[in-house]
Amino acid sequence: MLFSFINYLEHEKRASAHTVLAYKKDLEQFQEFLKLSFETEDIEIAGHGEIRAWIVDLVEQGLSTTSVNRKMATLRSFYKFLLRSGEITKDPTYKLRSLKTPKKLPEFVQESSMEKILNEVDYGVDFDGQRDKMVMEFLYLTGVRLSELINLKWGDIDLQSESVRVLGKRKKERIIPLTNMLCKNIISYRKVIEETFSNVNESDYFIVNNSRKQAYPMKIYRIVRKYLDLFAQTSKRSPHLLRHTFATHLLNKGADLNAVKDLLGHANLAATQVYTHNSMEKLKAVFEQAHPKA
Numbered sequence: 001m002l003f004s005f006i007n008y009l010e011h012e013k014r015a016s017a018h019t020v021l022a023y024k025k026d027l028e029q030f031q032e033f034l035k036l037s038f039e040t041e042d043i044e045i046a047g048h049g050e051i052r053a054w055i056v057d058l059v060e061q062g063l064s065t066t067s068v069n070r071k072m073a074t075l076r077s078f079y080k081f082l083l084r085s086g087e088i089t090k091d092p093t094y095k096l097r098s099l100k101t102p103k104k105l106p107e108f109v110q111e112s113s114m115e116k117i118l119n120e121v122d123y124g125v126d127f128d129g130q131r132d133k134m135v136m137e138f139l140y141l142t143g144v145r146l147s148e149l150i151n152l153k154w155g156d157i158d159l160q161s162e163s164v165r166v167l168g169k170r171k172k173e174r175i176i177p178l179t180n181m182l183c184k185n186i187i188s189y190r191k192v193i194e195e196t197f198s199n200v201n202e203s204d205y206f207i208v209n210n211s212r213k214q215a216y217p218m219k220i221y222r223i224v225r226k227y228l229d230l231f232a233q234t235s236k237r238s239p240h241l242l243r244h245t246f247a248t249h250l251l252n253k254g255a256d257l258n259a260v261k262d263l264l265g266h267a268n269l270a271a272t273q274v275y276t277h278n279s280m281e282k283l284k285a286v287f288e289q290a291h292p293k294a
Helices: 002-011 017-038 048-060 065-085 111-119 127-142 146-150 180-196 217-231 239-252 257-264 269-290
Strands: 163-167 173-177
Touching: 002 017, 002 065, 017 048, 017 065, 048 065, 111 127, 111 217, 111 239, 127 146, 127 180, 127 217, 127 239, 146 217, 146 239, 173 257, 217 239, 239 257, 239 269, 257 269
Parallel strands: none
Antiparallel strands: 163 173
């Protein structure tokens, strides 16, 4: 049934490749735990006691609360699938409760630092430099996810309407506007690609490596880390940090929360509201500095 569940995630739930892989690994880890601790690999007949024992084992190993909760979510989805399929008659996760996690505000790069990264860094005029510049600009100015960026093709970009079509989670499509400056830089980037390789086709990937193949995730991580290290005063250095920065800066400038939700491709408003906390912190700081009674 593990294969059937993975197939269900891929084709019916339309989960991303990253999510499918994470679920598969979680279930395989649970299967290995059952083998070592209970001398069985049949996860379909595992009960609440076996599941609880695995959760305790994960906590004792020092796994983060977030990671443990994600693994619990995997089990919930798997056993609900078995219940709907008629493979089991009782869900062994129904008593399972997520571990409490301390609330953390999403980190973001200060506007002054982003200004320096975009305008003061000498990226160079060759392909590597212009590609790196495009990665930094596109992530920050559109708020797209890493997976959305590397899967983007030239045919998804409409310079005439100054917009890009993005395929997000669960194959959900959204349109994101592009700034006039970004459109000009995309034209320059395309010219460099054509000078370095050959003409650009609509089916070509937008961000590529030196062999003109689709850029892989770690390549994007390295690019982002390289330039964030120059100016960003944050503990994290990831492509997703630029997505947080995109959302926070929009809200700081008074953008409508629902509009930001649509731009980010969030399924519900709750996922977007976390960024309002950063905006509120800025408002508090302004209030305390400016109000005579603060």
